[in-house]
Amino acid sequence: MTSSWWPVAAVVAVVAATVVIGTFGVRVSRTTSDFLVASRSVSPLLNASAIGGEYLSAASFLGIAGLVLSYGVDMLWFPVGYTVGYLVLLVLVAAPLRRSGAYTLPDFAEMRLGSLRLRRVSSVIVVLIGWLYLLPQLQGAGITLHALTGAPQWVGALVVAVVVGVTVAAGGMRSITVVQAFQYWLKLVAIALPAALLVAAWFHRGSPAFAVGDWGTPLSGFGGREYPLYSTYSIVLATFLGTMGLPHVLVRFYTNPDGRAARRTTLSVLVLLSVFYLFPPVFGALGRVYTPELAGTSAADTVVLVLPGRVFGGWLGEALSALVAAGAFAAFLSTASGLSVSVAGVLSQDVLTHDRRLGDGVRRFRIATTIAIAVPFVLALGAARADLAETVTLAFAVAASTFCPLLVLGIWWPRLTVRGATAALLVGGTSALAAVALVLTLGPFHGFVGALLEQPAAWTVPLAFGTAVIVSLRTHDRVPRTTPAAMVRLHTPEELEASR
């Protein structure tokens, strides 16, 4: 643990930059409609960087390395899954979703099936997924600050919660594409440069061996992970199908001018994510050599932060530690802001609407923001500390069991009914969330039932899809009359739209 002030200064700089750009950006963006500006002038690469910046969270920056350090090569399925999730999103959802004009998932549900009740159910699930995903961001901030300064875990969580709450409530970060894009490149440099130097140092020192026992062998169940084959497939299913249902991912698609641009942007996002994910496993692998005492402990997630200081002494170690600390906070802040905006937006639009005492739109949005960030903060204080990347994957599992059937069937299957979609959300959501709640309160579990609970996607996703299809077919006389019109909107290429 470094006790130097360099990393702390780097964290303060990232936080300050986020607050300043976030609050001053509002002044600039308030004059014109920020969305229109974004949709006209943002290039696909800038927009893709922003999506990447928002997507690469604590799980990607710290969690993957920690898992690889503790459990070995099977954990590489996490970054693979986070990336392929975008490929599935591109193929099944990107262009039609942009053409639907929906800004949030509840918007899509209402646009496609015209049901207010379905909209409300979707809203509740958006909020729950958002909280579940915010939880590891705040925990990550806690362990990072603890590793850097020895401060108690709640301090880091509080810093991120307050900064995000204030900037989001002030209206910042809402569509400040440039901030998010900058944070992608900061994260990439902060992980790639230390990784390259670490590998160079490792070679320079005669490349000491790091493969201990079964650590480097696939499906060995290294580190006491039971049922590696089931877990692998369940992680794959959750991440492949869950990405499209994450609230902050969907909102970003709105900044594309049209469906075709949405596709091209997603392609760029895939390239950016692929480049980033080459690096975190390097820390996990070299951690076996230089920080083996972290493996299998709750401090495994700090390997990215600790390793540069351990390998390089002097100013280089300090500078690299500062760089990774800055990158980690960029990860917490960007993902947490994106999630808070989505959750607060849904809370203020769909949940708090009936209470007149909450006042006008802006005030309601601020109250919603406070709730959006306060709940996961309280959860972060109380929840059992699982590995960061695993907690995030639980959020993916819930998204895959709820919004994936809604989006995929909604876009491609004209016979989907309101009852079918609602039943799928309720059945998939309840079963996945029940598993998640058990894991976070009473876990970790063992045995096959434990594997089913810790990685629920393999059974909850088919359950949700099956429910949607069976209930829709049984209520086939209730297919909404607006379905053909919705299908035209989702699938008509822009060329026809423009010169109509």
Next chain:
Amino acid sequence: MSTPERPAKRVTVVHPRTAAARTTSRRGVRRDVHDQTELGVTMLTSLRRAQLRLAVLVVLGVAVVVVGIPLVFLAFPSVREGRVGGLAVGWFVLGVAVFPAICGAAWAYVRHAERNEAAFVDLVERS
């Protein structure tokens, strides 16, 4: 093809820039798509099915590879313990090789999806 003596098929020759000739047919079919007449719905359904076929093809391709990798590791211990250029096979495949493959699949998908749409627009413009 086998009867070259057959008279050539008759074609209508029209001036391409006649506004009147153009608007009726072209806007007509466009409106068919937007107003969901039987013709419009049929045409759009064919586009939707083509895009769905393409999407399912990509998803199935990915699924076969992804389901297959752990099974190959499970079935062939020699593969599991092999090495590619100094890296163990598992690390090489999951840590490096998958990413260019994912990007390549995405690129091919975008090309084909845009081609499907261009063909559809072309069809509507011409009819």
